[in-house]
Amino acid sequence: MTHTPADDPDWLQNLAKTMNQGSPQAVALGMRTLEIGGGRVIMTVPYREDLVGDTVTGVIAGGVVTTLLDHSCGQSVYAALPHPTTIATLDLRIDYMRRSQPGRDIFVAAHCYRLTQSIAFVRAVAYDVSADDPVATAQAAFMLNASAGRPPGANLKPPASQSQKAGL
Amino acid sequence: MSEDQRSVTETVAAAVRAVPYAAFLGVEVAFNGDEMTAILPYAPHLIGNPLLPAIHGGVLGAFMELTAIAQLSVLHPHSRQPRSIDVSVEYLRTGRPVTTYARATVKKIGRRVANVHVEAWQDQRDAPIAFLRAHFLLGAVAAQT
Numbered sequence: 001m002t003h004t005p006a007d008d009p010d011w012l013q014n015l016a017k018t019m020n021q022g023s024p025q026a027v028a029l030g031m032r033t034l035e036i037g038g039g040r041v042i043m044t045v046p047y048r049e050d051l052v053g054d055t056v057t058g059v060i061a062g063g064v065v066t067t068l069l070d071h072s073c074g075q076s077v078y079a080a081l082p083h084p085t086t087i088a089t090l091d092l093r094i095d096y097m098r099r100s101q102p103g104r105d106i107f108v109a110a111h112c113y114r115l116t117q118s119i120a121f122v123r124a125v126a127y128d129v130s131a132d133d134p135v136a137t138a139q140a141a142f143m144l145n146a147s148a149g150r151p152p153g154a155n156l157k158p159p160a161s162q163s164q165k166a167g168l
Numbered sequence: 169m170s171e172d173q174r175s176v177t178e179t180v181a182a183a184v185r186a187v188p189y190a191a192f193l194g195v196e197v198a199f200n201g202d203e204m205t206a207i208l209p210y211a212p213h214l215i216g217n218p219l220l221p222a223i224h225g226g227v228l229g230a231f232m233e234l235t236a237i238a239q240l241s242v243l244h245p246h247s248r249q250p251r252s253i254d255v256s257v258e259y260l261r262t263g264r265p266v267t268t269y270a271r272a273t274v275k276k277i278g279r280r281v282a283n284v285h286v287e288a289w290q291d292q293r294d295a296p297i298a299f300l301r302a303h304f305l306l307g308a309v310a311a312q313t
Binding site for chain 1: 186187188189190191192193212213214215216217218219220221222223224225226227229230231233234248249251252253254255256257258259261262264265291292295
C-alpha cells in the first residue's frame, strides 16, 4: 500500500488545525475537529446564543449546520486525497430531519466515499446527541484542483465581465 | 407602496434584524416595493479560504437560506418562521471579498409547503455566484409540532 499524507496521523491533525484555525469563518463559529482519518471526519460547533436562528425556539440556525456540513465535507475530502490539491464545493444538498435541541452543540460526521480524477463525493450526517438520530443528512460534490493554477490572492481582482468573455 | 406593504416590509426587516444568526453574518434587507434584496456586506469573519480569499461556501448557503425565509415572511408576515425541509446549494463561482446580494423567488406556496429558489451575486447581476433551491414547511403546520 502506498504511503500518502492522508495515512499519516500527524499530517491529518495538522491539516485539521490549519483548516480550522486558518479559516476566519471556522474560527468565528468555534469549529473543532474531533476525529480525522480514512476519508472521515467528525467536527463540532458549540452552541452559542448569537448563532440562534429562531428566538422563539432558541434553536441554532440552519445556516450554522450548513456551514459546518460544508466545512466537514471539505475536510473529509482532504482526509481522503492521496495528493492534496485545492477543492471547491460544487453542490451541497441538505435534508433536515428535525430541529436540533436548544442549548446542544452541533456535530457532523462526514465521509468522502469516492474520488474520481476531478470530483470528490461526500455524505454527511449532522446531529446533536447521536448520529443515529440525525438533525440533517447531506450529500456534497467537490471539484478537485479547483484553483487550476490560480495564485493566492486571485479573488482580490474583479472578474472579467460576462460581456468581455462573450467578446461583445 | 401602500401602507399595508410598508408595514409588511418594516415587519420583515425588523424580524431579520432580530435573528441573532443574521446579525452574526451581518445580513440586511432592502425593499423596492414588494421586491426584497438581501445584502451581505463583506466582513473578514465570513472568509472560509483565506488564500484566494473566498467567502465560506456555508456562509453563502446560509445567507441564501435566510433570504428564502425572509421572502416567505413577506408573503406571510405574521406566521411562525418556516422550517427548512431540504436545501440544495449550487456553487458557480467563488465568493470574492465584496458585498453579496440575493433575491428569492417563491415558485410555489401551498397550504403546508413552499418551494423557493434563490440567486446570489456580487458585482455583476448576470454572473451569479450561487443558487439555492429549497422546500420549507410553513408556519401553520410548524405550530402543531
